[in-house]
Amino acid sequence: MSLSANDKAIVKALWAKISPKAGDVGNEALSRMLYVYPQTKTYFSHWSDLTPGSAPVRKHGKKIIAGIGLAVEKIDDLFSGLLTLSELHAFQLRVDPANFRILSHNILVVLAMLFPDDFTPEAHLAMDKFLARVALALSDKYR
Amino acid sequence: MVEWTDFERTTIQNIFSKMNYDLVGQQALARCLIVYPWTQRYFGNFGNLYNAAAIMGNPMVAAHGKVVLHGLDRAVKNMDNIKAEYAELSVLHSEKLHVDPDNFKLLGDCLTVVCAAQLGAAFTPEVQAAFQKFLAVVISSLQRQYH
Numbered sequence: 001m002s003l004s005a006n007d008k009a010i011v012k013a014l015w016a017k018i019s020p021k022a023g024d025v026g027n028e029a030l031s032r033m034l035y036v037y038p039q040t041k042t043y044f045s046h047w048s049d050l051t052p053g054s055a056p057v058r059k060h061g062k063k064i065i066a067g068i069g070l071a072v073e074k075i076d077d078l079f080s081g082l083l084t085l086s087e088l089h090a091f092q093l094r095v096d097p098a099n100f101r102i103l104s105h106n107i108l109v110v111l112a113m114l115f116p117d118d119f120t121p122e123a124h125l126a127m128d129k130f131l132a133r134v135a136l137a138l139s140d141k142y143r
Numbered sequence: 144m145v146e147w148t149d150f151e152r153t154t155i156q157n158i159f160s161k162m163n164y165d166l167v168g169q170q171a172l173a174r175c176l177i178v179y180p181w182t183q184r185y186f187g188n189f190g191n192l193y194n195a196a197a198i199m200g201n202p203m204v205a206a207h208g209k210v211v212l213h214g215l216d217r218a219v220k221n222m223d224n225i226k227a228e229y230a231e232l233s234v235l236h237s238e239k240l241h242v243d244p245d246n247f248k249l250l251g252d253c254l255t256v257v258c259a260a261q262l263g264a265a266f267t268p269e270v271q272a273a274f275q276k277f278l279a280v281v282i283s284s285l286q287r288q289y290h
Contacts, residue, residue, distance in 0.1 A: 124174060
C-alpha cells in the first residue's frame with residue numbers, strides 16, 4: 001500500500017499543523033500505548049515511572065515524535081532515510097515489530113482527540129498508510 | 144465471564160448514553176470504508192462509494208451505520224452477557240453475511256477514533272482502555288459462532 005503524491009501532501013500538511021503540539025502528541029500516544037497495552041511496558045522496565053504523563057514518558061514521547069517528524073521529511077525515501085533508526089531498533093532495541101502497529105494506532109487516536117477538525121477521513125487514511133510504511137522501514141534491518 | 148470494574152461499567156454507560164448514535168454510526172462506518180477500502184466488498188449494493196466525499200454523503204452508509212450502533216447498544220445494555228446476547232448476530236455475520244472477522248477490528252478502530260474526536264480531552268487513557276476492552280469483548284462475541 002504505497003504512498004501516492006496526494007497521501008504525501010496530506011501527511012506533510014497535517015504534520016505542519018500538529019508540529020506545535022508535537023510534544024503533547026508524543027506524550028499522549030506513548031502514555032496510552034503503555035496504559036492500554038500493558039505488554040508494551042516490558043520494553044521500559046528500566047524507567048522509574050511508567051504512568052501516563054510521567055517525566056520519562058514525556059521525554060521519550062518527544063524522542064519518538066521527532067523520529068516521526070524525520071520520517072515526514074524523508075517521506076520520499078523512507079527506507080534509506082530511516083536506515084540508522086532501523087538498525088537501532090533491529091540490533092539494539094529489538095522491539096517486536098507488532099508493537100509498531102500498536103503505537104501507530106495510538107498516534108491516530110491522539111490525532112483525532114487533539115485535532116478533530118483536521119483529522120478528516122482522508123487524513124486518517126493517509127496517516128495510517130504513512131505510519132504503516134514507517135513501521136516497514138523501521139523493521140527493514142531486522143532480518 | 145468478563146469482569147468489569149465499576150469504572151469500566153460507568154465509563155461505557157456514560158459514553159453511550161451521551162452518544163449521538165446516528166452521527167457516530169455514520170461517521171465510523173464511513174471512515175472504515177474510506178480508510179480500509181477493501182471493506183467495501185460487503186456493500187456492493189450501496190451505490191456510489193467511489194471516493195471519500197461520496198461515502199460520507201451516502202445515505203445507505205448512514206442508515207447502516209445506525210444499524211451497527213444500535214446493535215452495539217445491545218452489548219451496552221447487557222454487559223454481563225454479551226456472548227449470549229450476540230450469539231445470533233455471530234451466526235448471521237458468519238453464515239449469511241460471510242464477513243471476515245478481521246473486519247470487526249477495523250470497524251472497532253474507526254469507532255475508537257470517532258469517539259476520541261467527539262470526547263477530546265475526556266478520552267483519557269483510562270477511558271480509552273475501558274472502551275477498547277468493551278470493543279474487544281464485542282468482537283470476540285461476534286467471532287464466537289464462526290466455524
